[in-house]
Amino acid sequence: MTNDPSFVCIVDDDASIRQALAGLLRSVGLTVFAYPSTEDFLHDARPVGAGCLVLDVRLPGQSGLEFQRELEGMGIHLPVIFITGHGDIPMSVTAMKAGALEFLTKPFRDQDLLDAVHKAIELDRERRRDDAALSELRERFRSLTPREREIMLLVAAGQLNKQIAAALNLSEITIKVHRAQVMRKMQAKSLPDLVRIADKVSSLPFRFSGAEL
Amino acid sequence: MTNDPSFVCIVDDDASIRQALAGLLRSVGLTVFAYPSTEDFLHDARPVGAGCLVLDVRLPGQSGLEFQRELEGMGIHLPVIFITGHGDIPMSVTAMKAGALEFLTKPFRDQDLLDAVHKAIELDRERRRDDAALSELRERFRSLTPREREIMLLVAAGQLNKQIAAALNLSEITIKVHRAQVMRKMQAKSLPDLVRIADKVSSLPFRFSGAEL
DNA sequence: TCCAGGTCTATACCAACGTATAATCGTCCA
């Protein structure tokens, strides 16, 4: 079931902690990549599969909290688990609000980290699945011509062919032709199917895919 | 726009803190109810409108964290803002994971609490709006006969009338009659409309509404 | 026992949809 590759990235400036964490995680069969800084993490090739990021809050230069926000801004949605030796409550609250999965204070029990890591990987796996499905749909939507996209959205909005024809000042048969092409290209097997696809591809992120191109 | 009533409930066993918080919140025009214990809060009549709960983490008897979970279990989804004088990081992380909106440590700036309260009330307002809309749809769905519900779901699944007829061992005209009744009762103006309604009313909570009755 | 409500069906007609075939027109590119 879950035999696709998974990994854990560690970013901590303390080499002994990196080694300890990496050892612990490898001991349960996880693939681990450890970095002394966020730059090193970013410069490394992105690992394949589902994974998570174990991040020290306090890092030289950019803090772990800032880096968390930066990753989101870059569209990298890897689940983040914070660890810290000198944290405080506002820090943990900020991290959790920003979507961190866990915020552990040293010393923590090994099992707590392992639990968090496994949960994070499972979560990332699901997110990646959903992302892949959505990307596939967006790709199909992108393959539509502007006219086809326009008509698809009106169809999904519940407009009749004749209403669409009137709105766009076209004949009804033209709508039918485009509509058939939309069903084919989007691989929709029924109108309800198309409606659900339309609602997914035109959900807020990448709204421009409906307007541009 | 946002002129429907809103309120803040405070639960804190320290009377002086209750008074101070209530005074602060009332000074900005908010309606405040203050209670020394969770029991008092629960026994009070539920205020109308959108609101939030300002909760001390450390309470005699049941802790604020436990109470937060209890409220969720009771289906009361009031946004919770924790305040504490003696909190720690694991406590704040637990609270945030359980959906708390904010976790403030005393002493905090008045403005921080006010910001959190306003945000919480706005959030509750939206949630209540969504809940009300969904309840309305569920009410309509509940008004369907078992047969109508069954057919509605098959229609929304993309089945043709003739396919539904075959599956239920009925004639096609029977499906048409029920289907028309479904559109009328659900107040759906088009098939896409019905599809979206079906997806909402049969989303996981209250799944039984499709099977029972 | 009568009635209401739910269920099922039929006939008939019209509207809407889907598809096949084919043609025209314009743009952009090799």
Place this chain on the structure above:
DNA sequence: TGGACGATTATACGTTGGTATAGACCTGGA
């Protein structure tokens, strides 16, 4: 300039959906 592609439209036919009208059957409650 020839061709690919997008857009448009037409005719024609068949399928599917929507609605009106009307009747039959059953069950549970007044």
